[in-house]
Amino acid sequence: MLIPGDVTLERIKSVQPKAIILSGGPNSVHVSDAPQLPAGFYDYVKEHNIPVLGICYGMQLLVHSLGGEVQTVEKDGEYGRMSIRTTQASELYRDETDHAQMVWMSHGDKAVRLPDGFEPVATSEQGTVVAIENPAANLYGLQYHPEVQHSERGIATLRRFLFDISKVPADWKIENVLEEEMAKIRATVGPKDHVICALSGGVDSTVAATLVHQVLGDRLHCVFVDNGLLRYKEAERVMDTFKNHLHLPVTMIDHSEVMLNRLKGLKDPEEKRKAIGAEFINVFQSFADKFEKEHGITPRYLVQGTLYPDVIESCPPPGTGQKHSHMIKSHHNVGGLPKDLKFTLIEPLRELFKDEVRALGRLPALNVPEAFITRHPFPGPGLAVRVLGDVTEGGALDVLRQVDEIYINTIRDFGLYDKIWQAFAVFLPVRSVGVQGDQRTHSSVVALRAVTSGDGMTADWYPFEPKFLQTVSSRICNGVRSVNRVVYDITSKPPGTIEWE
Numbered sequence: 001m002l003i004p005g006d007v008t009l010e011r012i013k014s015v016q017p018k019a020i021i022l023s024g025g026p027n028s029v030h031v032s033d034a035p036q037l038p039a040g041f042y043d044y045v046k047e048h049n050i051p052v053l054g055i056c057y058g059m060q061l062l063v064h065s066l067g068g069e070v071q072t073v074e075k076d077g078e079y080g081r082m083s084i085r086t087t088q089a090s091e092l093y094r095d096e097t098d099h100a101q102m103v104w105m106s107h108g109d110k111a112v113r114l115p116d117g118f119e120p121v122a123t124s125e126q127g128t129v130v131a132i133e134n135p136a137a138n139l140y141g142l143q144y145h146p147e148v149q150h151s152e153r154g155i156a157t158l159r160r161f162l163f164d165i166s167k168v169p170a171d172w173k174i175e176n177v178l179e180e181e182m183a184k185i186r187a188t189v190g191p192k193d194h195v196i197c198a199l200s201g202g203v204d205s206t207v208a209a210t211l212v213h214q215v216l217g218d219r220l221h222c223v224f225v226d227n228g229l230l231r232y233k234e235a236e237r238v239m240d241t242f243k244n245h246l247h248l249p250v251t252m253i254d255h256s257e258v259m260l261n262r263l264k265g266l267k268d269p270e271e272k273r274k275a276i277g278a279e280f281i282n283v284f285q286s287f288a289d290k291f292e293k294e295h296g297i298t299p300r301y302l303v304q305g306t307l308y309p310d311v312i313e314s315c316p317p318p319g320t321g322q323k324h325s326h327m328i329k330s331h332h333n334v335g336g337l338p339k340d341l342k343f344t345l346i347e348p349l350r351e352l353f354k355d356e357v358r359a360l361g362r363l364p365a366l367n368v369p370e371a372f373i374t375r376h377p378f379p380g381p382g383l384a385v386r387v388l389g390d391v392t393e394g395g396a397l398d399v400l401r402q403v404d405e406i407y408i409n410t411i412r413d414f415g416l417y418d419k420i421w422q423a424f425a426v427f428l429p430v431r432s433v434g435v436q437g438d439q440r441t442h443s444s445v446v447a448l449r450a451v452t453s454g455d456g457m458t459a460d461w462y463p464f465e466p467k468f469l470q471t472v473s474s475r476i477c478n479g480v481r482s483v484n485r486v487v488y489d490i491t492s493k494p495p496g497t498i499e500w501e
Ligand SMILES: Nc1ncnc2c1ncn2[C@@H]1O[C@H](COP(=O)(O)OP(=O)(O)OP(=O)(O)O)[C@@H](O)[C@H]1O
Pocket: 197, 198, 199, 200, 201, 202, 203, 204, 205, 206, 223, 224, 225, 226, 227, 303, 304, 305, 306, 310, 333, 375, 376, 377, 378, 379, 380, 381
């Protein structure tokens, strides 16, 4: 169970935890309103012998609150990939002494003195203490993120903490999520209610729509919006696949003119995201109004394929108590929603990550075709977050469509599509000098991005072979007249994000 970091001890007691994980967060323990442990926390966990694991900020909080010292480092922050090594036998790693692994880090503070009773059991290449434990008190800390896919043995360490040290039963099953979410929909939506589903052709909304459709049947009305920010021939392709493979009734609404007019002149990524979120809702509202006129019933519910990362990265919604997390970017379907939203949202995937959604979609009960399950994610704001700045300037969207199509086709030609989690091109708001056919050119620059990931929360850049890069670069410059330079993005997340805006 997830509960906010600033709850009372009574709230913690009410869930009768078998183990407690204190998560990471953007604060430093030295900031005055940083999340603290409630008074009496250590007495409570000691009395009930509840193991506690602090991750990143959580570990720093353990160290700080128990009398150790945490310092903010000026240089040598650790963001992204880092090698660590266990230094002695421990409870967390059992007898794995002197064992190296690659982990993912994201911190600028570190523990420089440990509280009494704690031992350092692993350190990073840069000498930072990255794992600590006090087994007698059942307290553990990891400075890196074991929960992310790129931490090699992270899941094994979490399993060790939860199932061996804490003896928590391993009974979470994706099948249970399916049943619980279907039951929630049955309990929420009345027998005569009609529901709209925002359907994009992506994995998440397709799985969400299939799940809701099983409960509501023809009272579900799927709407696919052509927002003018889609990829090359995307609208035709999506409508075609729905018709031929999924057999869900979908209405396509062309909103591209309104959307592009609204985006004219907008340069700030957040302003763009908010405008797009609002326009999406305008489309669903008009659809609901029209439905009411025709059928005398107002659809009051809106299904979206929102995932947990969309929620974490967006401005924390009011009332969730998540005041300590930072807004990274407003996902159009969460932080980009207008304040006066008239729909009640149905988001059956809201607490899941992408790999879990893929597993859900593959369950025989849903049986979503593999072509949907394995698609690379494509963000709702589409090419608008890949044309940096004003998307309506200088034909950038068209150039990007052509470049993206060549890039993805080349990835397919090289048999790499399923090895890459997401790949796309970015149109940069700069021009570079080139020479083509002995003529000077002053033309566009595009960046290519390809990442590996499991859930989109962290990512690493994909190490293409030189042969691929040579081929794709010449195909793009030869095939798209106004591009004379191609660059490849070699930034992991963190410190970058996957999209550029
Ligand atoms: N063009 C669109 N038309 C209608 N709804 C959309 C569109 N794009 C996005 N949405 C809605 O916004 C939600 C979030 O978009 P997002 O891109 O994260 O998910 P997805 O498209 O379903 O899956 P994926 O992440 O694999 O692309 C979608 O699940 C869907 O409900």
